[in-house]
Amino acid sequence: MKKIAVLSVLSLSLILSACGSTEDSKIAPVKSGKTIEDIHGVGVSNDGTTYVATHEGLFSTKNVGKTWSKVGQSSDDFMGFHLRSDGTMMTSGHPGQDSEYPNPMGILVSKDKGLSWKEVEYVGKIDFHLLTTYHHDPKIIYGLNQMGTGQYGAGIYKSLDGGEKWAKVEPKGLPGDLMKVYSLLVLPENKDTLLAGTENGVMISKDGGENWNVFDETRLITAMTLMPNGKDIIGYSINNMVSGVMISQDKGESWTSIGLDLGEDAASSISVNQKDEKQIAVSTFSTSLFETKDGGQKWDQIITTGKLK
Secondary structure (H helix, E strand, C coil), X not given: CHHHHHHHHHHHHHHHHHHHHHHHCXXXXXXXXXXXXXXXXXXXXXXXXXXXXXXXXXXXXXXXXXXXXXXXXXXXXXXXXXXXXXXXXXXCEXXXXXXXXXXXCCEEEECXXXXXXXXXXXXXXXXXXXXXXXXXXXXXXXXXECCCCHHHCCEEEEECCCCCCCEEECCEXXXXXHHXXXXXXXCCCCCCCEEEXXXXXXXXXXXXXXXXXXXXXXXXXXXEEECCCCCCEXXXXXXXXXXXXXXXXXXXXXXXXXXXXXXXCCEEEEEEEXXXXXXXXXXXXXXXXXXECCCCCCCEEEEECCEXX
């Protein structure tokens, strides 16, 4: 009996070791000073790891940029990267060299923190530059196709089942050029109520993205998401008075700054650790990345114009 028990423990150890080796083989250290091309999205996972989706795949850091890793074996161009409230990653974009995916990649999801990706829908048909989900039910997805043509033309696409089935919405009231829509968010009180940060100010839809009206023409919000409480909005706001990362506790009616005025630059995406609201990461249009672990009192720049710290 004792011998069998020992053998069982050894077998289990070998299995766990093999699993660990497989996972480790998909995470490779990156030399300090490496330069990356474009940051299309950022996500902070529940374990405190910060992920950046780039023109050449997914990278991560667990220690505010002191060391970096390449995640997964893909070097695809991850465009519409989004970390859902349930920890699932979603992306869209274009295949890299020797990629297994067609161009464009459509909707891909990862449930193992970017180590592997599964094709969901619109593979070879659509490149979503913006993806957002309903915080309280992340299977409800909105994707913004900014430059589509033909059958899969520009517009908002909506799924209620995690991406298996979609319906196209023709948004009335948004800028005719959807490239001038910079951010998209589903508000917490209703899966059909959305805010969009556009060149015409903040706009709102109360019918699932079909009709839009001006909500706040005094500011531009280039990136936004929800805080872990599922109620407050955090975003990068710009107006004539002040710019920076701001929080709204009244559904976008008013905003309170927590710092990080980027001057002539602006945030392209923002993410918050769902288990630690003080850890926030912000990527910028100039391919920089900032992170705070104290709710905004101190910000560390861990990527500077594409160069890893």
